[in-house]
Amino acid sequence: MSSIHEITLMLNGDPVEAAVAAHTLLVDFLRDSHALRGVKRSCDMQVCGACTVLVDGRPVSSCTMLAVDADGASVVTIEGLGGPDGLDPVQEAFLEHGALQCGFCTPGFILATKALLATNPSPSREEIVHHLSGNICRCTGYQKIIEAVESLAR
Amino acid sequence: MTKPATDTNAARADLLEKVTGRAVYASDISVPGMAHGRILRSAVPHARIARLDDAAASALDGVVSVLTGEDLPTLAHDRWGLFLNDRPVIAGEKVRYVGEPLALVVAETPEIAEAALDLIDVDYEHLPFVDDATAALAPDAPLLHERHESIADFYFKGQAKPVDGTNIFQNYGVSTGDVDAAERDAAHVFEQTYTFPGISHFAIEPHSVVAAFDGGRLTVWSGAQSPTAVQKVLSRVFGLALSDIRIIVPFVGGGFGGKASVKIEPLVVAAARKAGRPVRVALTLEESMLTCRRLGASITLRTSLDRDGKILAKRGTILLDGGAYADTGPAVAVKAAHCVIGPYDIANLEIEAKAVYTNTVPGAAFRSIGGPQAVWATESQMDEIAEAMSIDPVDLRHRNLLPRGGEILDSLRALDADIGEMLGQAGQAIASLGGGSAAGIAVAATDPGILPLGGSLVRVLADGSITVMSNSVDIGQGVRAVLRAVVAKTLNQDVGSIRVADPDTATAPFDWGTGASRSTVIMGLAVEDAAQDASDQILELAASIFDGAPNDLRLVPGGVARGEDVLSFEDLYHRAFGIDSGEVVGRAMVTPARKGSDFAKSPLFWETAVGTCDVELDEMTGELAVTRYVGVADIGHAINPAGAEGQEEGASVQGIGHALYEQLDYREGQPVNATPVAYRVPAAADVPQHAHTVLIENGDGPGPMGAKGMGEGGILPVAPAIGNALARRYGVRIRDLPMTPERIWRALRERDHDAS
Numbered sequence A: 001m002s003s004i005h006e007i008t009l010m011l012n013g014d015p016v017e018a019a020v021a022a023h024t025l026l027v028d029f030l031r032d033s034h035a036l037r038g039v040k041r042s043c044d045m046q047v048c049g050a051c052t053v054l055v056d057g058r059p060v061s062s063c064t065m066l067a068v069d070a071d072g073a074s075v076v077t078i079e080g081l082g083g084p085d086g087l088d089p090v091q092e093a094f095l096e097h098g099a100l101q102c103g104f105c106t107p108g109f110i111l112a113t114k115a116l117l118a119t120n121p122s123p124s125r126e127e128i129v130h131h132l133s134g135n136i137c138r139c140t141g142y143q144k145i146i147e148a149v150e151s152l153a154r
Numbered sequence B: 001m002t003k004p005a006t007d008t009n010a011a012r013a014d015l016l017e018k019v020t021g022r023a024v025y026a027s028d029i030s031v032p033g034m035a036h037g038r039i040l041r042s043a044v045p046h047a048r049i050a051r052l053d054d055a056a057a058s059a060l061d062g063v064v065s066v067l068t069g070e071d072l073p074t075l076a077h078d079r080w081g082l083f084l085n086d087r088p089v090i091a092g093e094k095v096r097y098v099g100e101p102l103a104l105v106v107a108e109t110p111e112i113a114e115a116a117l118d119l120i121d122v123d124y125e126h127l128p129f130v131d132d133a134t135a136a137l138a139p140d141a142p143l144l145h146e147r148h149e150s151i152a153d154f155y156f157k158g159q160a161k162p163v164d165g166t167n168i169f170q171n172y173g174v175s176t177g178d179v180d181a182a183e184r185d186a187a188h189v190f191e192q193t194y195t196f197p198g199i200s201h202f203a204i205e206p207h208s209v210v211a212a213f214d215g216g217r218l219t220v221w222s223g224a225q226s227p228t229a230v231q232k233v234l235s236r237v238f239g240l241a242l243s244d245i246r247i248i249v250p251f252v253g254g255g256f257g258g259k260a261s262v263k264i265e266p267l268v269v270a271a272a273r274k275a276g277r278p279v280r281v282a283l284t285l286e287e288s289m290l291t292c293r294r295l296g297a298s299i300t301l302r303t304s305l306d307r308d309g310k311i312l313a314k315r316g317t318i319l320l321d322g323g324a325y326a327d328t329g330p331a332v333a334v335k336a337a338h339c340v341i342g343p344y345d346i347a348n349l350e351i352e353a354k355a356v357y358t359n360t361v362p363g364a365a366f367r368s369i370g371g372p373q374a375v376w377a378t379e380s381q382m383d384e385i386a387e388a389m390s391i392d393p394v395d396l397r398h399r400n401l402l403p404r405g406g407e408i409l410d411s412l413r414a415l416d417a418d419i420g421e422m423l424g425q426a427g428q429a430i431a432s433l434g435g436g437s438a439a440g441i442a443v444a445a446t447d448p449g450i451l452p453l454g455g456s457l458v459r460v461l462a463d464g465s466i467t468v469m470s471n472s473v474d475i476g477q478g479v480r481a482v483l484r485a486v487v488a489k490t491l492n493q494d495v496g497s498i499r500v501a502d503p504d505t506a507t508a509p510f511d512w513g514t515g516a517s518r519s520t521v522i523m524g525l526a527v528e529d530a531a532q533d534a535s536d537q538i539l540e541l542a543a544s545i546f547d548g549a550p551n552d553l554r555l556v557p558g559g560v561a562r563g564e565d566v567l568s569f570e571d572l573y574h575r576a577f578g579i580d581s582g583e584v585v586g587r588a589m590v591t592p593a594r595k596g597s598d599f600a601k602s603p604l605f606w607e608t609a610v611g612t613c614d615v616e617l618d619e620m621t622g623e624l625a626v627t628r629y630v631g632v633a634d635i636g637h638a639i640n641p642a643g644a645e646g647q648e649e650g651a652s653v654q655g656i657g658h659a660l661y662e663q664l665d666y667r668e669g670q671p672v673n674a675t676p677v678a679y680r681v682p683a684a685a686d687v688p689q690h691a692h693t694v695l696i697e698n699g700d701g702p703g704p705m706g707a708k709g710m711g712e713g714g715i716l717p718v719a720p721a722i723g724n725a726l727a728r729r730y731g732v733r734i735r736d737l738p739m740t741p742e743r744i745w746r747a748l749r750e751r752d753h754d755a756s
């Protein structure tokens, strides 16, 4: 079988050292080795964005990234947002605007939104729509998702 | 619209789990000792399996077992179905579509199972195939099933009417009046054919099942919309008592009908039984696309009118492409036949709906079964008629609409909505979005096939927290929020104290299933009745303690009060039971005979919808965009207003997908775009910039607080409203969905050619 690699990364703010097989996908590493089940798996081919996580602040499809390539990076999943005493403002906005139904796409959308707002704190509707084009939601019709993100634009 | 605070709060608890990533879905379940299954699928549309050699796969290190057709004889029943006993648990002597499961490898890891699939050798003896419904009707068409075994009243009331020696598995007709005579008298007769393709559900969570035996008892975790249907089919296939089968349904990542009835559960359970271990099978989205789809349709309508634009008669011939196995297709045909009539006053009708087998992915329920297909035809034709007769399309509808209380068919309940008024509201709403001068419009009424059978338990615990047990499944429609709001109101408790447990057949009473927009009404009434039962019991207990009549007492948050005296539930139970523990269990089962309800006639309510939109066409490319969209729905009462609006918005955008680009495409029996990459569903950029939903609430529905069911109707008018807007503004009429740029571009060329 394939070789094992030692990697170190920051995972939701905590340092993590792990031994991973060369072919292990980041989504499996996060879900199976770290029980981060908020990372969702759907298309497995970088189409839907359900598996989106932040790698050094950028939104990445964890279904097509190898865990070894996260070596030295900072990885944030939905579990890493907010804190014991509250929700991240993006989570709060999605809640407030009813921007979710089944919720399976939601962690991906929230993290994609985090990344957008980090680089562009006041995106226009066009910019929001463009930025979220890699995330599919089959339930909501996007209207309330766009409204939620618009409400965060400063 | 002002939203009562409690309604928003009721929704918040579930949404909170979802935005934090804590919500557990079927694909998140893992159990100790679990092995992983991967499925080998047929590469050909129709063949005998001459040889299937799994020796090398079975010998691979880490492989636990391989389930194949050879294992079928070990089952109590090797085939299952809901209307027809037509589907083998795993392909036996033959395969009937590309993607049909042929073998299921169970291994220590998904990677090993995947690797083992490559080691399985299959020799096919090819058979002629048919991947088109019209061709499947031909006298010499290859037969998918040699004989038909229809089962009555199994999960749906009644039975399918297959035709022996053909591919027809359902044949349903509606006949009233004298269509021939009406056609002779008519001033105008219009005949057109409209087509609608097979469409993928594309629920974002693929089908995922974990099955575990413990001795003779079976537990299944599945994202199933109909847990009790799964339980029943498994009991037949494996010869187990219903009480030995437990179906647990966590949150479900989208259903839309694609997880209704029964899907991969029998297959996964068979694999777990053979492996002697718990087995998890989590499909990829691509595999889910090979598991089920909406039935495609070809619909010919012949509509006769008098000089004034009054419809005298309608003939409809509906042909549905049901795929390789019938599933709920027979019910789809019935709904399409009813829905194609439209909410119009038509005295003479001849409607025939046939559903046929083809060598394609099995058809299944999908949001408003049969409805979008039928409404696409009916409402497109209404505009074609209006144009030919030089009548305004809205006016033509007004001349023919049934009033509230009118009957679409005498066998069905009278119409419980005023569609004329809804048309008016749609017009106003689109005007206030700054458009509407050349808007397309469509109206629809559909009779959800609801079986009024579902129960629940409401348990009032000693500390004042409340557990609701129900088998209604949260598929994203927010049913738990609705149930919580109903219980809060009935028991006068804070919504925050109420928890709705995961559906679990071991603990919650029977419910027919989550679909057909039924949960708000049926489960809503069941929890309302159960809460009322709990309330009666609590007041009874309290009366003995307060030494008064139950009538002097009332429930207050956390307890019971008489005048200013308040007794907490804990103190009440303490005094009644001797310890400060215990609980009161309210129970209810809604049945067709429920007191105070009129469930004798179907449907329990009509799901009505009006859609209107403006479109913008790039005439160079044929690219069509919906710029404004308004949907109007009469839902009786919005128990969860934000949720109700979200359902309508989601339905309309799904409808835009159906209208403009979605189509499961077949060439030579091969699905050419059944992958998430090739199949396009709407993205954020495809959403109309200006959209609005109008909810009509007259409190006149049969559900709690006067609610009607909802969530499906919104998809019905979308495609014809878009097609009508395109025709009205740009002079091209498309009769075949989807309205792709290529189709529109060709139509534009023809238009210009005809004009010159």
Ligand code: FES
Binding pocket: A040, A041, A042, A043, A044, A045, A046, A047, A048, A049, A050, A051, A052, A061, A062, A063, A064
């Ligand atoms: S699962 Fe990774 S993009 Fe869809």
Ligand code: FES
Binding pocket: A100, A101, A102, A103, A104, A105, A106, A136, A137, A138, A139, A140, B204, B253, B254, B476
């Ligand atoms: S909420 Fe279900 S896919 Fe987005």
